[in-house]
Amino acid sequence: xxxxxxxxxxxxxxxxxxxxxxxxxxxxxxxxxxxxxxxxxxxxxxxxxxxxxxxxxxxxxxxxxxxxxxxxxxxxxxxxxxxxxxxxxxxxxxxxxxxxxxxxxxxxxxxxxxxxxxxxxxxxxxxxxxxxxxxxxxxxxxxxxxxxxxxxxxxxxxxxxxxxxxxxxxxxxxxxxxxxxxxxxxxxxxxxxxxxxxxxxxxxxxxxxxxxxxxxxxxxxxxxxxxxxxxxxxxxxxxxxxxxxxxxxxxxxxxxxxxxxxxxxxxxxxxxxxxxxxxxxxxxxxxxxxxxxxxxxxxxxxxxxxxxxxxxxxxxxxxxxxxxxxxxxxxxxxxxxxxxxxxxxxxxxxxxxxxxxxxxxxxxxxxxxxxxxxxxxxxxxxxxxxxxxxxxxxxxxxxxxxxxxxxxxxxxxxxxxxxxxxxxxxxxxxxxxxxxxxxxxxxx
Amino acid sequence: xxxxxxxxxxxxxxxxxxxxxxxxxxxxxxxxxxxxxxxxxxxxxxxxxxxxxxxxxxxxxxxxxxxxxxxxxxxxxxxxxxxxxxxxxxxxxxxxxxxxxxxxxxxxxxxxxxxxxxxxxxxxxxxxxxxxxxxxxxxxxxxxxxxxxxxxxxxxxxxxxxxxxxxxxxxxxxxxxxxxxxxxxxxxxxxxxxxxxxxxxxxxxxxxxxxxxxxxxxxxxxxxxxxxxxxxxxxxxxxxxxxxxxxxxxxxxxxxxxxxxxxxxxxxxxxxxxxxxxxxxxxxxxxxxxxxxxxxxx
Numbered sequence: 001x002x003x004x005x006x007x008x009x010x011x012x013x014x015x016x017x018x019x020x021x022x023x024x025x026x027x028x029x030x031x032x033x034x035x036x037x038x039x040x041x042x043x044x045x046x047x048x049x050x051x052x053x054x055x056x057x058x059x060x061x062x063x064x065x066x067x068x069x070x071x072x073x074x075x076x077x078x079x080x081x082x083x084x085x086x087x088x089x090x091x092x093x094x095x096x097x098x099x100x101x102x103x104x105x106x107x108x109x110x111x112x113x114x115x116x117x118x119x120x121x122x123x124x125x126x127x128x129x130x131x132x133x134x135x136x137x138x139x140x141x142x143x144x145x146x147x148x149x150x151x152x153x154x155x156x157x158x159x160x161x162x163x164x165x166x167x168x169x170x171x172x173x174x175x176x177x178x179x180x181x182x183x184x185x186x187x188x189x190x191x192x193x194x195x196x197x198x199x200x201x202x203x204x205x206x207x208x209x210x211x212x213x214x215x216x217x218x219x220x221x222x223x224x225x226x227x228x229x230x231x232x233x234x235x236x237x238x239x240x241x242x243x244x245x246x247x248x249x250x251x252x253x254x255x256x257x258x259x260x261x262x263x264x265x266x267x268x269x270x271x272x273x274x275x276x277x278x279x280x281x282x283x284x285x286x287x288x289x290x291x292x293x294x295x296x297x298x299x300x301x302x303x304x305x306x307x308x309x310x311x312x313x314x315x316x317x318x319x320x321x322x323x324x325x326x327x328x329x330x331x332x333x334x335x336x337x338x339x340x341x342x343x344x345x346x347x348x349x350x351x352x353x354x355x356x357x358x359x360x361x362x363x364x365x366x367x368x369x370x371x372x373x374x375x376x377x378x379x380x381x382x383x384x385x386x387x388x389x390x391x392x393x394x395x396x397x398x399x400x401x402x403x404x405x406x407x408x409x410x411x412x413x414x415x416x417x418x419x420x421x422x423x424x425x426x427x428x429x430x431x432x433x434x435x436x437x438x439x440x441x442x443x444x
Numbered sequence: 445x446x447x448x449x450x451x452x453x454x455x456x457x458x459x460x461x462x463x464x465x466x467x468x469x470x471x472x473x474x475x476x477x478x479x480x481x482x483x484x485x486x487x488x489x490x491x492x493x494x495x496x497x498x499x500x501x502x503x504x505x506x507x508x509x510x511x512x513x514x515x516x517x518x519x520x521x522x523x524x525x526x527x528x529x530x531x532x533x534x535x536x537x538x539x540x541x542x543x544x545x546x547x548x549x550x551x552x553x554x555x556x557x558x559x560x561x562x563x564x565x566x567x568x569x570x571x572x573x574x575x576x577x578x579x580x581x582x583x584x585x586x587x588x589x590x591x592x593x594x595x596x597x598x599x600x601x602x603x604x605x606x607x608x609x610x611x612x613x614x615x616x617x618x619x620x621x622x623x624x625x626x627x628x629x630x631x632x633x634x635x636x637x638x639x640x641x642x643x644x645x646x647x648x649x650x651x652x653x654x655x656x657x658x659x660x661x662x663x664x665x666x667x668x669x670x671x672x673x674x675x676x677x678x679x680x681x682x683x684x685x686x687x688x689x690x691x692x693x694x695x696x697x698x699x700x701x702x703x704x705x706x707x708x709x710x711x712x713x714x715x716x717x718x719x720x721x722x723x724x725x726x727x728x729x730x731x732x733x734x735x736x737x738x739x740x741x742x
Contacts, residue, residue, distance in 0.1 A: 089703045116497035117706070144496055202686055225495045259684045261583040270585070398496060401705050405690050412686035417599060435705070440490040441497065 049329050050075045052101040054091070055318075056083035058282065059350035066346055067336060074329045076103075085401060088114065091321070095119045100323035102330045106150060107316045108141040109209075109396045114319070115149050116398040121322045124148045126331035133339045133357045141392065142317045150317030151334040152356035153347075156277030157300075157383065157390035158210035158311045161284075163272045164296040164375065166195075172272075175301045178242060185251035188272065196253040198273045199265075200243055202411035203256030205404040206313040207275050212236040213311030213391050215303060220397040226444040229433050231403065232425040238303075240421035247415065254415045263287050275300065277313035278383045281370035282352035293375045299386050308389035315356070354383050361387070402435045403428050478719075484712035485509055502709075509713035518691045519714065525603075526693045530671035533607040533614075537667045540611065541618035542660055546648050548619075549626040560623070564616035571613055575680035578609045583684060597685035606688075609677045614670060618663040625659035626652060661733050668729060672722045675699070694718050 053064065053076050064078050079101070081090050088110045094100040095117070106114060114120040127148045131139060134152060142150040162174060170191050175181035185197035201207060212219070215235035221228045246252045253271065255261050265271045267288040274280060284295060300310045318334040320327050337343050344360040347353050352370045355361055366380035373379045397403065410424030436443050488505035491497030513519060544563050548556055566574060580586045582596035582605055596605045629652065637647050653660075675695040682688040682696075690704065691697040694714065702711035 085704070089706060092706045093703075112496060113706075116491055116500070118499035203683060222495055225493070227495070254686065256683060256686060259583070260580055261585040261684065264585040268585075398491075399705070405700060405704055409689040409691065412689060416597075416686045438488075439497070439500075440493075 054101045054104040057351045063346045100321040102324040106319045109400045112398045120319045122147045123331040130335040150319040151338045153316045154353035156315040160298045161274045165294045178301045181301045199253035201257040205407035210311030210313040221394045226442045231429040244421045278354040281372045399435045403432045406431045481712040513713045522694045534667045537614045540615045544619045545622035566612045567616035571676035575677045579684045597687040602687040625656040
């Protein structure tokens with residue numbers, strides 16, 4: 001039997017209800033505030049405009065601050081909700097809610113998917129002068145059927161990063177061909193049973209895709225409105241077969257990259273090389289801080305001696321979204337960020353990007369090495385030598401995430417239970433085609 | 445309480461008012477999203493045409509998503525992995541919780557408070573953090589517990605590695621529930637049993653455990669439901685090893701469909717199927733347990 005008088009109970013209930021409602025409305029209202037650009041100013045007007053920009057580059061804030069200081073009329077507000085593929089997922093979700101940012105950093109392989117979903121805007125009208133500052137090979141990644149969907153930020157040719165000190169200690173020579181690489185891997189196992197030349201990474205599809213590109217693979221190609229998907233093509237099978245051999249005879253380690261295990265092995269000298277993009281120096285500082293000044297970069301080993309071809313891993317563009325109320329201003333910022341000499345210089349210094357813009361590749365800042373490679377002053381000269389021969393696919397597919405998930409799951413399973421890599425490739429092929437057909441693309 | 449009819453009429457609506465906040469919150473955060481998911485599960489995304497699709501529209505797909513879900517062998521493998529995990533995490537969690545509760549309840553146990561806290565503590569650590577910490581313990585390069593001799597991510601071992609994280613995260617909570625039930629037993633019961641010459645062991649088995657059985661059963665039900673929702677542990681261990689795929693358990697598949705492949709429609713259909721299965725399992729389990737308990741009481 002309660003002793004609280006009815007009146008008091010009623011008041012308590014009302015208070016409780018009010019609190020409940022407050023929680024509800026707060027939860028509904030959260031997240032949307034302060035996100036969208038100032039919608040009261042019409043597009044193209046000279047009033048003050050605030051743009052939101054999603055980017056995960058470390059230290060990008062310093063580059064953005066430079067823009068904000070010089071452009072009081074167009075202020076850019078930076079946020080970093082996620083990196084890489086996760087950012088793509090967030091962009092799609094935000095677009096569904098009509099709540100996306102004005103600008104976002106997008107890796108080349110995700111761009112066709114975002115275009116097909118209507119997330120990324122056609123900025124051809126605003127970038128007439130900008131595109132003149134790029135070569136055709138670079139523009140191929142952001143221009144589809146004559147329309148510009150992003151301003152390229154960096155290119156990332158696949159290269160061989162190796163521990164110069166340990167190569168000397170174990171008497172290994174820097175491999176020029178994949179045969180040399182395999183021989184080095186075996187020689188090292190004999191000399192230092194605890195060390196491996198590298199690890200086969202089933203967790204990140206980016207590097208394997210780059211290796212397939214080097215070998216000449218064309219996973220996606222198009223003619224008219226029809227797609228051709230050829231993930232298990234002969235060049236890719238050659239690459240898969242080569243690594244299957246190294247894995248099977250124990251010449252390389254099998255653990256995934258970017259795990260605590262791998263970080264430690266990269267740091268303590270268990271792993272001697274990393275096949276990675278030109279952006280690696282910025283990452284190595286976090287992965288293996290104790291090895292500063294011990295790494296060097298060389299061209300990726302070739303299939304036939306002297307062939308300069310390589311693939312790419314990553315590389316990104318700055319895109320404007322279809323949610324933006326100020327596409328003109330957003331495109332102006334994207335152009336400045338990636339083609340203005342001062343902006344690009346700052347990016348090289350802060351983020352170690354290798355610039356996509358043609359003029360950016362001759363900047364004085366590229367004459368000095370990234371901070372993590374003090375022993376290799378000609379670092380960017382090496383990259384510059386390799387970059388023109390970096391080949392990507394004619395076109396990235398509109399559902400690369402499905403292919404990439406297929407890679408991670410298929411190759412992991414093969415490593416774990418001894419299955420075949422080529423079987424994993426077949427599974428990637430059929431999953432990709434099935435998904436494209438389900439979405440309604442024409443697949444030939 | 446109500447002495448006159450007018451007051452009775454005034455208070456009649458009061459209980460409804462009291463449950464209103466809960467109903468509102470439930471509607472906003474469970475029922476409405478659930479209904480929306482059900483709607484999504486009958487839809488599908490189609491591109492508008494042309495090479496890059498030219499944007500997309502949603503179409504009514506009927507039962508096509510459900511057909512795909514039920515015919516997806518990867519989902520069923522995930523269900524089997526989930527069942528294999530649950531087959532030992534559920535009994536392990538409940539039995540360990542019961543064991544610890546009984547030991548803490550013994551008269552001569554010392555350092556009760558600190559022990560109780562220590563066993564409870566893993567429950568307070570978020571599952572993701574716990575999985576990350578266990579990950580460091582499992583990986584050969586960072587392991588202090590013999591990761592270079594034991595492959596914690598081997599074909600079979602991976603189940604125990606994942607399950608281990610889940611068990612330690614749940615034992616503490618369940619132990620507290622059972623321990624509270626044990627403390628609530630009247631002291632005269634053990635006293636009379638002791639006077640009758642029962643050993644400590646017999647008191648535990650014949651008196652205490654049967655009397656806290658309802659609490660143990662409730663813990664079992666909680667653990668079964670948690671086992672159906674296993675996600676954090678394998679998902680966090682995934683980047684550390686080749687042993688865990690992105691579709692390792694059903695919830696990981698749903699997550700991957702929705703946020704990896706941006707196919708919220710398939711994800712919604714799988715969620716509906718999984719929810720229906722979970723409801724069926726908990727309903728049947730609850731019914732069986734209820735009839736057993738009633739039989740024993742009778």
